[in-house]
Amino acid sequence: MKIYRVNMSKLSFSIEDVPERWNTLGGRGLTSTIISEEVDPACNPFGSKNKLVFAPGLFAGTKAANSGRLSVGAKSPLTGGIKESNSGGTAAQRLAKLGVKALIIEGMPKDDKWYTIHVHKDGVNIKEETELLGKGNYEVIHTITSRYGENTGVMTIGQAGEYKMSTANISVKDPKGHLRSAGRGGLGAVMGSKHIKFISLDDNDGEGIEIKDKKKFDDAAKIFNQGLLKHPVSGEALPKYGSNVLMNILNEAGGLPTKNSRMGRFEGAEKICGETMHDTIVERHGDTTHGCHVGCIIRCSQTYNDKDGSYLTSGFEYETIWGFGAGCMVDDLDIIAHIDHECDDVGIDTIDTAGTMMVAMEAELLKWGDGEGILNLIESEIKSGTPLGRILGNGPDFTGKAYGVLRVPTVKGQTMPAYDPRAVKGIGVTYATTPMGADHTAGYSVAANILKVGGSVDPLKKEGQSELSRDLQIATASIDSTGLCLFVSFAVLDFDEVFISVLDMINAQYGVEWTKDDWNNMGEYVLTIEKEFNRKAGFTKNDDRLPEFTSEAIPPHDAVWDISDEELDKVLQF
Amino acid sequence: MEVNVKLFATLRDGRFKEEKANINENTQVSDVISKYNIPKEEVKICLVNGRDADLNQTLKNGDTLSLFPPVGGG
Numbered sequence: 001m002k003i004y005r006v007n008m009s010k011l012s013f014s015i016e017d018v019p020e021r022w023n024t025l026g027g028r029g030l031t032s033t034i035i036s037e038e039v040d041p042a043c044n045p046f047g048s049k050n051k052l053v054f055a056p057g058l059f060a061g062t063k064a065a066n067s068g069r070l071s072v073g074a075k076s077p078l079t080g081g082i083k084e085s086n087s088g089g090t091a092a093q094r095l096a097k098l099g100v101k102a103l104i105i106e107g108m109p110k111d112d113k114w115y116t117i118h119v120h121k122d123g124v125n126i127k128e129e130t131e132l133l134g135k136g137n138y139e140v141i142h143t144i145t146s147r148y149g150e151n152t153g154v155m156t157i158g159q160a161g162e163y164k165m166s167t168a169n170i171s172v173k174d175p176k177g178h179l180r181s182a183g184r185g186g187l188g189a190v191m192g193s194k195h196i197k198f199i200s201l202d203d204n205d206g207e208g209i210e211i212k213d214k215k216k217f218d219d220a221a222k223i224f225n226q227g228l229l230k231h232p233v234s235g236e237a238l239p240k241y242g243s244n245v246l247m248n249i250l251n252e253a254g255g256l257p258t259k260n261s262r263m264g265r266f267e268g269a270e271k272i273c274g275e276t277m278h279d280t281i282v283e284r285h286g287d288t289t290h291g292c293h294v295g296c297i298i299r300c301s302q303t304y305n306d307k308d309g310s311y312l313t314s315g316f317e318y319e320t321i322w323g324f325g326a327g328c329m330v331d332d333l334d335i336i337a338h339i340d341h342e343c344d345d346v347g348i349d350t351i352d353t354a355g356t357m358m359v360a361m362e363a364e365l366l367k368w369g370d371g372e373g374i375l376n377l378i379e380s381e382i383k384s385g386t387p388l389g390r391i392l393g394n395g396p397d398f399t400g401k402a403y404g405v406l407r408v409p410t411v412k413g414q415t416m417p418a419y420d421p422r423a424v425k426g427i428g429v430t431y432a433t434t435p436m437g438a439d440h441t442a443g444y445s446v447a448a449n450i451l452k453v454g455g456s457v458d459p460l461k462k463e464g465q466s467e468l469s470r471d472l473q474i475a476t477a478s479i480d481s482t483g484l485c486l487f488v489s490f491a492v493l494d495f496d497e498v499f500i501s502v503l504d505m506i507n508a509q510y511g512v513e514w515t516k517d518d519w520n521n522m523g524e525y526v527l528t529i530e531k532e533f534n535r536k537a538g539f540t541k542n543d544d545r546l547p548e549f550t551s552e553a554i555p556p557h558d559a560v561w562d563i564s565d566e567e568l569d570k571v572l573q574f
Numbered sequence: 575m576e577v578n579v580k581l582f583a584t585l586r587d588g589r590f591k592e593e594k595a596n597i598n599e600n601t602q603v604s605d606v607i608s609k610y611n612i613p614k615e616e617v618k619i620c621l622v623n624g625r626d627a628d629l630n631q632t633l634k635n636g637d638t639l640s641l642f643p644p645v646g647g648g
Contacts, residue, residue: 232618233646241583243647248582252640254624270591275583300647318647444648451646452619458626490646556624 001101001210006117006124008194009048009107013124018101024510027057028084029481029526030102031073035082036529038106041536045077045186046164046193047108054095054103054155054199057483061096061209063218064505065225066485068093068293070155070172076185078166078352078395079412079437081534083185084480088292088301088315089172091201092483094153095119098206105194114162114195118148120202129197134159136345136383137171137179140198145177153201158347161188163385165393166413167352168192171344176303178314180292183349184414184439186395212511220504224488227498228297231491233453238300238487239289243318244274246418246446250322253450254556255423255459257416258326259368260358261409264423264554268331272321277304277333284309298487304337313341319440322418323354324374328361335371342378348393353378355396355408355415363403407549412437412539422550422559424449424459429469429563432544433571435530441486443473447493454493462563470571474523481522482506524574531572541569575599575635579606582642585616597633604629606639618644 003016025033031053043049052074059067070092076083095103098121109115116129132140140156153173160168168188171179211217229235237245247269250256254264270276281288287303292315306312316337324336343350357374360366366373381389391402396415400408409416414437421428426445434442445468449459454472457464475493479486482502491498499516506514534543545568550561580592589610597606603620607629619642620627633639 232644237583237643237645238647241645245583245645246647249619249640249642249645252580252582252621252624252642275586440648446648447646450619451644453644453646456626460625486648487646 001099003102003104004100004119004124005104005106006126007107008105008109008115008196011109011126013126015123022101024058024506024512025481026060026101027055027069027071027086027481027483028073028477029522030055031071031084032082032526032530034102034104035073035075036533039075041075041533042538043075045075045080045190050075050190050193052105052187052190052194054091055101056092056096058481059505059509060092060483062211062509063221064484065228065295065297066488067483068295069483069485070182071480071483072170072182072187074187074190075537076187077164077189078186079414081412081437081537081539082435082530083187084436085182085184085187086480087170087172087182088180088296088485089174090293091153091155091172093294094201094203096209097203099208105196108193109195114197116197117199118202119199121205121207132197133162137347138345141173141177141179144198144200145173148200148202153203154198156198157188157191158345159383159385160347160393161192162197163390163393164189164192165348165382165390166398167348167356167393167395169347169349171347174292175294176290176314179344180315181344181349184351185437188347211509213508217505217508220501220508223497224501224505225297227491227495227501228488231494233451233490234298234487238298241274241278242300242302242316244277244316244321246318247273247321248275249450250419253423253459255420255450256322256326257409257418257420259329260327260362260407261420261549261554264420264556266326266329269326271331272325272333272336274318277316280333281305296485298485300487306334312337313344316340319418320350320354323351324357324371327354328357328374329369330371330374332371335375339371339375339378342375346378346383348382351417352395352415355410356392356399359396359399359403359405359408360392362405362407363399365403409547410438411546412543414438419446420554421546422554422561423557425462425563426457426459426465426468428546428561429465429568429571430473432546432568433469434473435527435534441476443469443476444486444489445469445472447472447490453490460557460559465563466567466571473527473572474520477523477526478519481526527572528574541565544568577606577633577636578638579610580638580640582640583645584643585612585641601633602629603627603631603633603639606633607641612641616643617641
C-alpha cells in the first residue's frame, strides 16, 4: 500500500511508501498516529500547520462485513484537541482498492481560489473549482456523479465548511447517492480552511487488497459475518427499527436528556420513537433498512419520506432525533426529518447543532418546542453565513458565550449526546474522559448500563462505571482502527468466537500473530497518543469534567453526577 | 391491584403499547409476562418504574412495568 500526500501550499502531490511502523495501523489508529507525528499540537486548526487525514480501516475492501467505515482526523477547531470522526459511505473501500492507506492533506493555498482533488490509481489531480462553491452537499454529490459517473466516490463540505464553522462536517456519498457524514469536531471547517470543496474518488484499475493468507481470512470472515447476523441486536433490532429504537428505552429508564437535560423523560417520546418511525416509513413507502456502505449486513439506515412520499432524509439516527426532539422539546418527527436534511445539506453536525439550538432556547432566541424556528435558523442564518448564523454554526460553547448562557451541555466544547450522564453513569465517564470531547461512540457504556449487552452494570450506581468505560474506550479505539462499524461490538462483546474471528482476520490479512493482548495494546496506544496530543495542546485534567449543572438532580430518579474527579483522573491511566 | 404494562419494539406485535393490568398481590414480573403470552426468552430488558428489575421481582400497586426485546443502537 502507499500514502498519497497532497500539499495545498504548493499545489503538489507525492506518493510515499508506508513506513513499517504504520503497517498494522488503519482508520483511527492511523489518523491519530499521523496527526500526533506530524501536527504541532499548539497550532491553529485553520492554519497551514494542521493536516487533514483520511484513512480506511485495516479491513476495508475485504469480505469482512461492515468494514467500510472511513476515519478522518485533524486537530479539531471545535474541541481544540485531536479528532477522529468516522463515516460510512463509499470512500473508504475505494481508497483501499486504490491501495491508499492514507490520504494526507497539508498546507493551505496562498491565494483565495478554491480547489477540488480527484483521487485515482496514478495519484491525484488538484483543480480549481468555481461551479459548486456556495452549494449544499446534495447538489455537490449529484453534480459530481453526473460529471464523473455513478461509480465515483465523493467527500464534500457544504456551506458551513466553506465558512469554517466549528460544527461543519465532511459528507460522504453513500451507495444510494445520498450522504453519510464524518460529523463531529468540525473537520469540514478544516477542509474548508484548505479551500477544498470536494474530493472525488475513482477506483478503476486500483491495485486491490493484499491478503497474506486468503483461506484463513475467508474462514474467519465467515464466522464474523454469521456472528453479526446471529446477534439479536445487529441481526434483528437494528435492521428493523434503526438506532432510534433507543428513544423509548432511554425514556423509560429516565436517561433521555430532555429540555437541555432538565428531565430524564420526554412526554412526546412515543411520537418520535423508533417504533413510530418504522410505521411511518412503511406507510409512506420509504425504505426501512439499508446499509451505509457496500458489505454492511446490519443495515440500520433507512429512507424517510415526507407526507407526499418524496425523499426527505436517510441515515436518520437516534442522536439526531433525540437532540432536536427531546433535547429541544420538539415532538414532530417530520420537522425533525426536515432539520436533519438541512443539516446534511448545509454540512453541520446534527448533535452539535442540536446542542446549539438548546443553548439558543436558553437564550430565548427560540421557544422550547419550536421545530420550525430551528429549521428557519439553519436555512436563513447558518446556510447564509449571517452574523447570527456564524455564531450558531460555531457550536454550543460559542453560542453560550455570545448570549451569556450558563447551561451549556458540552465537554471540551462538544455536545453531550442522547444519554444523560447522571442516569447512565457509565456514559458520563466516557463523556468526561475521552480525548474526543463528549462522544457516546468513544466508549458506549450504554450497552452494559441499559441494553444489557456485554454484561450488566446498574446505570444509577457509581460502582463499576470507570472500569466499564475504560475497557470500552480501549476496545473502541481498536474497532475504530479496523474500519469496522461500531455496531459490530454487540456481537464482539457477547460472542467470544466473533472476537476471535476479528483477531484471526488481522493475522490472516497482515501476516502477524496477534493475541488479545495485542488487540488491547492497540487500543491503549491510540488513546495514549491522543491524550498526549491534547496535553501538548493545553488540556489538563480539569478539561475531563462534566458541566456544572450535572450536580443538579435529574428526575425521575433524582440522579446526580457523583463520580469523583480523582476517579475520573485514573480512567485512562495505563 | 393495578399495574401499568408497557411493551416495546417487536413485543408490541399482535399485543399493545400500554395497558393497565389487574393483578393479585405477590404477582411477579414473570407472571405478567406469562399472562400476555410473551416467551420469556424474548424479554431482554425489564424495568419497574424505570429501574432494572428481574423476572422474580414482586410488583406493587401502581408500578409501571416496561418490557423490551434485545435492542441496541448508538
